[in-house]
Amino acid sequence: LSYPTTLSIWPKEIKAIVLSNKKDTTNENEICLKFTDDHLCALQHQLKQYQQELNIKANNFQGYTLSIHEMFMTYIEENLNSSLTLKLEYFQHKPNEYQRQLMKQICESKHEQETSEQEYEFLKQQIAYYNLPSQSFEFSTISHHPLIDSIQNLTVREALMKQFKEVAIQSRNAVFNMYLKSAEDQREEYKKKHEVNIKKMDASQHTLNNNEKLSSIFVQLINERCNKISERIQCIYKYKRQCFQSKSN
Incomplete structure (x- = not known):
């Protein structure tokens, strides 16, 4: 044979x-x-x-090293194929306008939710660092004020310095608490927003007509896409935390 x-x-x-939009499929291979x-x-x-674009940003980024470049390349290689596969599967299902908008809405809320979560954790790491003994008032640049240092009377100078220190510490703690509260509120807001979108998607499965209902595969694609969004943002903030930690040492 x-x-x-x-x-x-x-x-x-x-x-x-x-071939879905081709009437004549005679030359299938050529098409x-x-x-x-x-x-x-x-x-x-x-x-x-x-x-x-990467070369331009790398050249303008202070501290961009070969190890950082290799980390980026590794991430891209590990995630590019899976992202393209998801995209291909998504378009294969020929989503209608409602399904496209739903996918966009859920992915956007997932991005907001994961970003706010990571930003909150990153802020906690920064605050923890600035609360270390090595970052106390005595080691700060404001611990020596020229006006207070110029006072000749030791008792008066020490009393003023004590008050100055207390005000500085209270102000810093107030700012830290304000930042943390704001980040926490935003985290909760975006978390609830994403949960509402997921519940709306689940509830719509019982009210939509057959043309608009999501197949189990389509729902799985949405979940996989959301997981990829989380992984990407977590990778970004992992790098941010590493950079902050290296600068802090």
């Missing part, structure tokens, strides 16, 4: 996307090939643009 050596076998996901080539060219062009 002999088999043709020019036979092209395309993944069913590609064929489903490419799929053109679609793939066009997208590869677009991706290569986009990659080149992103590389140029």
Whole structure:
């Protein structure tokens, strides 16, 4: 038996996307090939643009090292394929306008929720650092005020310095508490907002018509996308915490 050596076998996901709007599928291979080539060219062009942007930002970023660059590249390599796969699956299901808006709404609220959560934890780390003994009032630049230091009377000078120290510490603690309370309120607000969006999605499954209802696979795609959003933001804040810690040492 002999088999043709020019036979092209395309993944069913590609064929489903490419051929869905084609009436004439006689030249299936050429259609799929053109679609793939066009997208590869677009991706290569986009990659080149992103590389140029990265180079510009890296050159202007103080402290950008080879280890940081390698960390970025590792993250991109580990997450790029999964993100593209999710996107391909998403469009394969041909979402209608309602489903597209729902996906956008849930992903945006997830981004807000995760960012506010990480920002809150990062702020707690910063406050904990500034509350260390090494960052106490005595080691600060304001611990020696020229006006107070110029007072000749030791008793008066020490009394004023004590009052000055108490006011400075109280003010700093008040600012820290204000920042923390604001971050905590925002975290709770975005958490509730995202939970409401999820509940709305679940409830809509019982009220929508069959054309607008989400399939179990589509719901899974939304959940996977939200997980990817969380992972990306957590990675960003992990880097932020590492940078802050290295500068603090």
